Amino acid sequence: MSEAEIYRLHVNGERRDVTDSWVGESLLDVLRDRLGLVGAKGACEQGECGSCSVIVDDELVCSCLVMAASAVGQRIVTVEGIAAPGTPSDVQQAFVDAGAVQCGFCTPGLIMAVHDLLDRTPAPTDTEIREELAGNVCRCTGYGRIIDAVQRVAVARTERAS
Amino acid sequence: MLAERDDVTLLAGGTDAMVEINDGHRRPQGPVVAVNRIPDLRSWRHDRAAGTLTIGACVTYTELMDPAIATLVPALAEASRTVGSPQIRNAGTLGGNLGTCSPAGDGLPVLAALDATVTLASRSGTRTMPVTEFMVGVKRTAIEPGELITEVTLPVVDGWQGYAKVGVRNAMVIAIASTCVVFDRAAQTVRVALGSVGPTILRCPDAEAHLASHVDWNTMSAAADDLDRFGTLVSDASRPITDHRSSAEYRRHAVGVLARRLAQRAATPAGPPGAPA
Ligand SMILES: Cc1cc2nc3c(=O)[nH]c(=O)nc-3n(C[C@H](O)[C@H](O)[C@H](O)COP(=O)(O)OP(=O)(O)OC[C@H]3O[C@@H](n4cnc5c(N)ncnc54)[C@H](O)[C@@H]3O)c2cc1C
Numbered sequence: 001m002s003e004a005e006i007y008r009l010h011v012n013g014e015r016r017d018v019t020d021s022w023v024g025e026s027l028l029d030v031l032r033d034r035l036g037l038v039g040a041k042g043a044c045e046q047g048e049c050g051s052c053s054v055i056v057d058d059e060l061v062c063s064c065l066v067m068a069a070s071a072v073g074q075r076i077v078t079v080e081g082i083a084a085p086g087t088p089s090d091v092q093q094a095f096v097d098a099g100a101v102q103c104g105f106c107t108p109g110l111i112m113a114v115h116d117l118l119d120r121t122p123a124p125t126d127t128e129i130r131e132e133l134a135g136n137v138c139r140c141t142g143y144g145r146i147i148d149a150v151q152r153v154a155v156a157r158t159e160r161a162s
Numbered sequence: 163m164l165a166e167r168d169d170v171t172l173l174a175g176g177t178d179a180m181v182e183i184n185d186g187h188r189r190p191q192g193p194v195v196a197v198n199r200i201p202d203l204r205s206w207r208h209d210r211a212a213g214t215l216t217i218g219a220c221v222t223y224t225e226l227m228d229p230a231i232a233t234l235v236p237a238l239a240e241a242s243r244t245v246g247s248p249q250i251r252n253a254g255t256l257g258g259n260l261g262t263c264s265p266a267g268d269g270l271p272v273l274a275a276l277d278a279t280v281t282l283a284s285r286s287g288t289r290t291m292p293v294t295e296f297m298v299g300v301k302r303t304a305i306e307p308g309e310l311i312t313e314v315t316l317p318v319v320d321g322w323q324g325y326a327k328v329g330v331r332n333a334m335v336i337a338i339a340s341t342c343v344v345f346d347r348a349a350q351t352v353r354v355a356l357g358s359v360g361p362t363i364l365r366c367p368d369a370e371a372h373l374a375s376h377v378d379w380n381t382m383s384a385a386a387d388d389l390d391r392f393g394t395l396v397s398d399a400s401r402p403i404t405d406h407r408s409s410a411e412y413r414r415h416a417v418g419v420l421a422r423r424l425a426q427r428a429a430t431p432a433g434p435p436g437a438p439a
Pocket residue numbers: 046047048171172173174175176177178179180181197219220244245246247250253254255256257258259260261262266267268269305309310311312334335336337
């Protein structure tokens with residue numbers, strides 16, 4: 001990859017050309033400022049808060065720590081790609097039902113993290129949920145309702161499967 | 163490209179490099195090479211005949227926690243589990259930990275305790291050196307311009323091994339003191355390496371020799387007094403500083419306590435009958 005200010009990313013199943021980026025620009029900034037996908041939020045820009053979480057090639061990562069040009073050829077999924085507008089995913093609906101959204105700033109990152117968590121660990125304990133969500137900071141809820149939301153999805157998915 | 167230009171920036175998981183770039187401390191001037199997209203650097207192999215495990219520089223902490231690797235080097239998996247958050251462990255690599263060479267790098271005490279070797283490649287060939295020579299000082303390594311870390315090789319050791327760190331809370335913390343202890347049953351040696359208590363990772367030859375000669379290798383036990391002495395010798399070997407995270411005194415105390423606790427898990431205290439362990 002040489003001076004790659006012009007490249008193509010694969011975001012939410014679509015090819016998106018990035019034409020005006022600088023080398024070293026984070027995926028978070030490219031998603032928000034170049035591609036108009038403002039679901040991922042930026043707060044710390046140093047990997048501490050998780051509000052920028054996206055999935056790159058099936059791995060949950062902080063988009064603020066991904067150099068956008070290095071993600072060429074990888075499958076990027078943002079919160080916008082989780083579900084079609086107006087039809088929330090089970091995790092999104094559970095956050096609403098459990099009252100796990102207050103100011104909502106942390107929510108997009110948490111939705112990504114919870115989808116990833118439940119894909120790997122379908123029936124997590126509360127401790128596992130706390131450990132797995134350690135990279136997602138929420139300053140409003142105190143996490144109780146977030147854990148409740150995760151457990152609701154886990155139970156509903158198990159019931160549906162059986 | 164690495165060989166032809168000296169303005170190349172190497173990027174693996176970006177969990178150290180992007181923090182600097184986002185902060186404006188570092189702006190890549192020339193091309194950036196995303197080394198973690200090189201499949202060879204993301205693989206690992208177990209050489210049963212040689213009794214070694216070779217780990218590509220771009221293997222992530224999440225991959226190091228996988229049982230396939232964790233059963234061979236449990237201490238490395240334990241150290242990996244303490245790194246950041248799932249997001250950081252999915253991106254952060256062992257090679258990046260070496261490249262940054264922070265005294266608090268969680269992978270580094272394990273590599274030092276196991277006498278790992280680091281292989282560097284450049285256009286003029288490859289060279290391999292002990293990790294303790296690779297780590298020159300605080301965030302200083304033996305990497306020359308045009309060189310790339312390709313892999314790390316460690317022995318698969320028969321015996322208990324573990325890693326522990328202390329920080330200000332339970333998750334998402336940089337170690338203020340850390341310790342790796344390895345018991346090598348075949349060689350009847352004990353190896354100890356310390357993080358965050360010196361400019362780089364420290365080994366503790368006196369503590370290692372003391373405990374090795376006082377462990378009953380048949381029953382895997384040691385007298386409580388000898389475990390205490392071991393902890394003291396580890397504290398003595400540390401060279402901590404006081405900074406915004408902790409005081410030197412606390413760090414010195416903490417590494418001794420961590421080392422004693424780890425050793426006690428491997429060699430159960432066998433004091434005189436009735437004595438508290
Ligand atoms: C929120 C957060 C929490 C963290 N918590 C911890 C923690 O608990 N413990 C811990 O040890 N670390 C922690 N870190 C630091 C970081 O995650 C680790 O040091 C990680 O191992 C860096 O790897 P990387 O692949 O992301 O490196 P990068 O950031 O990509 O690179 C780091 C440096 O190494 C160089 N480099 C990378 N690969 C190579 C190579 N193959 N050859 C030569 N040079 C190379 C790069 O040029 C750069 O200078 C944390 C970071 C963040 C952001």
